[in-house]
Amino acid sequence: MIETQKKDMWKWVIYGSLILYAVFLLYPLLSLLVKSVLPGGSFGFSSFGKFFANKFYYGTVINSMLVTFSVTICTVLLAVPIAYILNTIKIKFSSTIQILILLSSVSAPFIGAYAWILLLGRSGVVTQFFKQTFNISTPDIYGFTGILVVLTLQLCPLVYMYVSGALKTVDSSLIEASESMGCTGIKKMLKIVGPLILPTILAGALLVFMRALADFGTPMLIGEGFRTIPVLIFTEFISEMGEDDSFAAAVSVMVVVFATSVFLVQKLIAKRKAYKMSSLRPMQIKEEKGIKNVLAHLFVYVYILLAILPQLYVIYTSFLKTSGKIFVKGYSLQSYAAAFSKVGDSIINTFILALSALAIIIVLAILIAYVTVRRPSALTNLLDVSTMLPYIVPGSILGIALLTAFNKPPLLLSATAIIMILSFAIRRLPYTIRSSCAILHQVSIASEEAAISLGAGQFKTFMRITLPAMLPGVLSGAVLSWLSILTELSASILLYTIATRTMTIAIYTEVLRGNYGTAAALSSILSFITVITLLIFFRLTGKKELSM
Amino acid sequence: MSVRIKFKNILKKYGNTVVIPDLSLDIKEGEFFTLLGPSGCGKTTLLRMAAGFNSIEGGEIYFNDKLINNLSPGERNIGMVFQNYAIFPHMNVFKNVAFGLTNRKVPKQKIEEAVNKILEIVQIQEYKDRMPENLSGGQQQRVALARAIVIEPDVLLMDEPLSNLDAKLRVDMRNAIKGIQRKFGITTIYVTHDQEEAMAVSDRIAIMNKGIIQQVDVPQTIYQKPNNLFVATFIGRTNVLAAKVSKNTLILNGCEFTFGKTLPSDQTNVLLSIRPEEFFISNENKGGLKGKIEHSVFLGLNTHYFITLANGQEVEVIERSKHGTALFAPKTEVWLNIDTENINIFDKAGLRNLSLGGNV
């Protein structure tokens, strides 16, 4: 085998990657831990005590739990039936719907929040319409309800894509075996299909859980009095009055510990329940008749309408005439003009920062994927675990950790573009690593061994044989990384300066200032970039899906 | 309780392509009936129509006198064994086998008894609590068989159940399947593309080609008296030689062979299907077709010779291996005689067996 060679260049890749993770992820997190037990400079647990002493603080935990669990449950309850319907029943325009589902998931959650405020908020169009025409007051969108609606709609596609993928691995003979024994309909779903895709549902649910737990923009905009942990951390760390770094660090540490335990529990359950399935003949999409068909269509259409409505409405408002901060009758490109003149630099920033981060991500992901798949050892296991960490650590906590660790020489990075790029790269690296690993598992090692046996060196073999085979997987992961960098808010909101402000940050701050026109124009541009990215990706790969 | 199965003028279309144009078939009660044919000929399609997984575009299917066209699979009381076993991966062996009975709300006690009994019969009693992933292919197939039989189905449907097993296991399993089928006397439709397997297990075989049944008979008849050239060449090995006939004489490559029966007088050009064992080989000129040995294969009981005839055609000849004599070496000149009473003679299109009717 190749491993026995003395000069193994991959050894250096392993050491190098581990050092990078140690310096840029573990060290910052440890700094945070240290800070949490050094309130005011001397050792003690008063930061933790402060948290539990005051309902104003520990109440956020209750709120966060409420949001996180509710969102996770609602998302699963919504996404699983939709995936099941779209994979078993013939729905008209289903390929368009699949693309819309993808689109609805790749915008920043807070944009959904702000669109729902425009629609259903106190002075929202729908609210006003019902009040003026029927004198009916619509349900309150602020607080818990709003967060729940926004995050559920936003995160539903994640579970949908996971479950869709799993349903495609269920062989239709299993379904037929159960039907031939008289087990059909809902019963079949509960006894056969459900248990088979349960590990996947759990994996999707975990992702949703982590996202809901970490989301900062949505509760900030629509939560009003309903404060969640990321909001607390942010305000404690940033605000002029409440500034308490040690306290923010303490809360962060607790969140990370909690998230890690949820992650481990899920891993345990999923491991015990994973079945190896290979589908010779995937389940067939059948045409349904009668009421079942109507209900299935209705369910899917209503969902997709609600999911895509925020983005559509934002795009619509971007073309409205504005007068000062308010929209007036008539259409114009005023908002776009304002966006370019006021925050046009943010568009350039976004591209520079995101592309730099993406370059780092692609190189690292390829190398790390190769060593974890092809050189399994205790060290690469450690590397594997390290690459999973950013899934668990919420963005705002990573932001604080980076600021805590790199605020003095020799590594004075705060307020630089580097720290922004760093945070993007760390947070979005897992997507590309995951897809690169997945594809590498499918690439036979025999072709590498053949190349080596024919006298090609390690480097040449990698560049000429392995890398080309990996590229499709790398590409699909890179697209996901790219799209999610574009909408990253929770870490960058802590790290940015005027010089490194991205579009997403600009949208957020414009929304906070009430400049809805500018925000709408900017987020329409962002949506446009997203659509173009996806179109290029679909064209390049000939695929119609982006697997997550 | 077993049933007769009747297929009447069955038509199957996928979109606009007709896969089975017009098929009729009667299967007797308790019979082990095999659908045999090349891949893509429509065996699976027909089986799945009987199971209720494929729509029926025309014709009727009866179990006894009951029309089942519009019954759902669950209502047909069938047991089905799939090519890839279709064992539920999230249930242990016992639960898999009990699944059908649980669905029928059979009391727990009864389920336990029935399942244990069947597990014993298929000899996987000891794996009762195992998860499927810890079973070998053969064991999984036994689970699948037990699961199909335990519900006491009227009909057992099996689609290439052995094709995922290795050669040795295939023989073991087919004997097990045959034994169990005989024990329970369930009417069984068995699909395979493996003729040896079909011969080994079936009471009767239907040979299919392109959605059309070519012949339905017991294995011996299928082999010895094929209806047409397709059946003759599909089942077993055979040599096809063009010949001329006049009255009781066959003329091949200028050699004449007398023949016991009289063929229809309008046939002068015919095709002979001569099985390798229907040639007699000799290195002395006692008349017959002249040829030259190309090579030989010694297989213990039999020896196979590959011989080029004077006209360049290659034929295969099987001879019972002899003791004490060397095989004919390559390039040896040999003469072949023909067991004319047993060979089959087809019209020149290969559609009709002229030697079947005797004196027409």
Ligand SMILES: Nc1ncnc2c1ncn2[C@@H]1O[C@H](COP(=O)(O)OP(=O)(O)O)[C@@H](O)[C@H]1O
């Ligand atoms: N779902 C389907 N849609 C269209 N054509 C099909 C479908 N299933 C089978 N066929 C076609 O019908 C023919 C018979 O198939 P099948 O019954 O599977 O053959 P066999 O089992 O004898 O190999 C084949 O030509 C196959 O391509």
Ligand SMILES: [Mg+2]
């Ligand atoms: Mg088949």
